[in-house]
Amino acid sequence: MSPGDEHDSFGGVGGSGQTRTRLPEGNSGDVYGAGRRPVRSSRSLVTVVGVVVLLVGAIALANRGGGDPADPSAPRSGTPGKAAPTAATGVPPVTTKNGPIPTGYAHDEQGAQSAATNYAVALGSAAMYQQASRHDIVRAVYAPAVVDGVLEKLDATYSTTLVKSAGLDANGVAPTGTTQVSRTVPIGTRVREYTGDSATVEVWCTNLGGLAGADSTRPVTSTWFTITEKLTWVGGDWRLESSSQSEGPTPVHGDDRASTADEIAEAVEGYGGFTYAR
Incomplete structure (x- = not known):
């Protein structure tokens, strides 16, 4: 938020x-x-x-104000094509989890935004570099009708060559003495289209990626991008039909001092992520 x-x-x-x-x-x-x-x-x-x-x-x-946060009749914000502020009250947007991934979203625009945001985090995590955890993530966030095709595509994308180019071994494990960093942080969401059982949501994100460690040749850097996710309401929850990514918007870098590899590794291991909700 x-x-x-x-x-x-x-x-x-x-x-x-x-x-x-x-x-x-x-x-x-x-x-x-x-x-x-x-x-x-x-x-x-x-x-x-x-x-x-x-x-x-x-x-x-x-x-x-706003009455009981659990009151289903509480007003919810959001207009297609416009950014909507995060609601402080309303239906609790996340009620359950599928493994580490929040599920059980409200059947409305806010629920679609919450799902899109948390799915962007999962798909941008370090777990995507290992086949077993990648398959678990895909099965949790994609609609059953498209899971097999997405798995095939992502297995080809996360090839041995790509994994090794990230400084990992063939199994997606970081070398001893280093910490793999791949953390996607959503900045905001925008609903492009909403029709009740389908939604197109844009999620503006930054990502921290690299290897933190004294001997790392791949320092942790940040990138900015926007993920466009098409979601469908299936099985009582929002699931992805497709997901694409474009560059930016990217802000100008500030004058902050770059932290050491040890500081980055300690921060990534010490600071937990969030469950995002509209």
Whole structure:
């Protein structure tokens, strides 16, 4: 999800949402000086703290708005051909998993965007370089009618030559002392077409790829691309019919210092990925 795209659910406090706390009056009316009351008992202090917690909770609930997040009747955003903000409330977009891949998406535009985004992550992962895990991913994200054809095509794409060119052995395993990096990070989605049981979704992504290690000759670099995914509603979930990729949009590189190979390897192993949802 994109920061600040949650219908102002971040920091939605303001205006009528402000709360005043009235301090107890001392005998002299000076709440700061020597005229303040004697120290309260522990029971009174607990009571005051409890009231404050309840007030904070009430304010938080009031600022959330939108009713119960699990309410199926809650409004959902999204218009074909336009970018839609991430909804802070609505039907929970992911309910189950097929192995490590989230499944069980809502039968609407938001569900299609959630599916397309998570499928882009899976198809851009390091697991695609090994045949067994690649086959598991394809079977989980593609429609049954096209799985066999996609498997054949991807097995040819991830040939021994390509895998070795990535610095891996014939089984897709990184050399000792190095960490393979292939992580796709979605930036945003756009619905190109939606007809109820089919959808075309564009997912703008960046990818980190390479080998992290002291002796690596393939440093981890970033690339930018857009994946166009055609999805169909089959078997009670969104599945891919096809997926294609185009270059960019690509931003100008910043002035950040490039991290060492060890820092990159530690970050990739230490920071987990996300389940993306509209």
